[in-house]
Amino acid sequence: xxxxxxxxxxxxxxSGGDAPFNISWGKxxxxxxxxxxxxxxxxxxxxxxxxxNMNREFWPNPDEVYNHFPFVEGHIPxxxxxxxxxxxxxxxxxxxxxxxxxxxxxxKGVVKWMIWTVIGGFLFLGSQAYEWYHFIHGTAEGxxxxxxxxxxxxxxxxxxxxxxxxxANLFFLITGFHGSHVFSGVVLNIIVLIxxxxxxxxxxxxxxxxxxxxxxxxxVDLVWVFVFTFFYLI
Amino acid sequence: xxxYDNYQPHLHSASDPIPAPKTGWIWKIFWYLLAITVIEVGxxxxxxxxxxxxxxVLKYLFIGMTxxxxxxxxxxxxxxxxxxxxFQLTLGFLLVLLVYFVTLMMIEGLYQENVRLIFPSYLIxxxxxxxx
Numbered sequence: 571x572x573x574x575x576x577x578x579x580x581x582x583x584x585s586g587g588d589a590p591f592n593i594s595w596g597k598x599x600x601x602x603x604x605x606x607x608x609x610x611x612x613x614x615x616x617x618x619x620x621x622x623n624m625n626r627e628f629w630p631n632p633d634e635v636y637n638h639f640p641f642v643e644g645h646i647p648x649x650x651x652x653x654x655x656x657x658x659x660x661x662x663x664x665x666x667x668x669x670x671x672x673x674x675x676x677x678k679g680v681v682k683w684m685i686w687t688v689i690g691g692f693l694f695l696g697s698q699a700y701e702w703y704h705f706i707h708g709t710a711e712g713x714x715x716x717x718x719x720x721x722x723x724x725x726x727x728x729x730x731x732x733x734x735x736x737x738a739n740l741f742f743l744i745t746g747f748h749g750s751h752v753f754s755g756v757v758l759n760i761i762v763l764i765x766x767x768x769x770x771x772x773x774x775x776x777x778x779x780x781x782x783x784x785x786x787x788x789x790v791d792l793v794w795v796f797v798f799t800f801f802y803l804i
Numbered sequence: 805x806x807x808y809d810n811y812q813p814h815l816h817s818a819s820d821p822i823p824a825p826k827t828g829w830i831w832k833i834f835w836y837l838l839a840i841t842v843i844e845v846g847x848x849x850x851x852x853x854x855x856x857x858x859x860x861v862l863k864y865l866f867i868g869m870t871x872x873x874x875x876x877x878x879x880x881x882x883x884x885x886x887x888x889x890x891f892q893l894t895l896g897f898l899l900v901l902l903v904y905f906v907t908l909m910m911i912e913g914l915y916q917e918n919v920r921l922i923f924p925s926y927l928i929x930x931x932x933x934x935x936x
Binding site for chain 2: 590591592593598601602605606608609612613616617619620623624631633647648652655656659662663665666667669670671674675676679775776781784785788789791792795796798799802803804
């Protein structure tokens with residue numbers, strides 16, 4: 571204890587005015603936001619799993635629902651969502667390359683890789699629009715219902731041709747919630763791209779803002795990895 | 805503001821020479837992620853065509869591979885492995901809640917299954933909220 575008295579004036583990491591985790595508050599709060607967002611997405615996905623399990627006999631096989639591919643006639647299961655996964659992983663790679671360029675204070679590198687990231691984001695959003703279009707419009711044959719209601723084509727919030735009502739509702743909810751995250755991520759990426767191109771971060775002396783939007787963008791990719799598994803693979 | 809401003813990332817000045825990029829590890833992780841995804845899709849597609857293994861086995865395999873991908877993204881691409889151990893644990897402890905939630909829903913799912921075994925006419929899918 572005598573030793574402790576002698577160091578009473580030395581700064582202690584948790585006594586305030588310091589960053590004990592050696593991380594700036596902006597980046598730390600981004601991490602905490604992402605954890606809370608992860609809990610939201612997890613709740614949705616866990617509820618999806620539980621509902622699916624309770625309706626096992628009626629739940630459609632995802633391979634037979636999502637089997638369209640642009641410019642190709644006929645049905646190819648899994649191909650299009652695999653392409654979407656590849657697009658998002660690729661844009662995650664370009665994002666981490668932008669962060670790496672920011673660490674080296676390389677403005678041209680940051681701008682180049684941020685442009686690729688934004689392109690990847692738009693490609694993904696377009697793919698999702700295509701996916702939703704085919705889900706909503708359904709197949710030509712549709713599903714014949716017996717209650718005199720005729721034939722159901724595609725899906726909406728009230729009825730769908732594939733299976734239980736909850737199947738379409740959860741698809742819209744979860745992929746829509748993820749899509750809105752991708753959209754806001756693209757908006758943030760564009761803002762940071764413009765700021766980087768105008769030299770704001772260069773004058774500031776560091777590119778930490780690229781790291782912060784990078785964290786958000788990787789999180790969006792991470793959520794898609796789980797959505798891909800639970801909606802399309804299983 | 806001063807209280808929070810004393811942590812600064814490493815500051816550069818515009819006259820510093822730009823070092824050469826070190827991107828080898830980024831592409832290595834990219835190939836890992838791509839390989840896992842290709843294996844996943846390959847297994848799912850092969851099983852859809854040939855049904856060589858039960859969907860239950862594949863399900864746990866896919867969840868395991870997904871967690872592996874999540875590990876690579878979080879620890880490498882989001883640089884969590886470079887943060888302090890205490891910070892990693894601060895984030896990790898919050899996710900323990902999910903283990904509880906999954907367990908809860910599995911118990912609830914067993915209950916629903918028993919209800920249906922006892923009352924075969926009671927199908928969740930017939931109720932308005934779950935209707936076909």
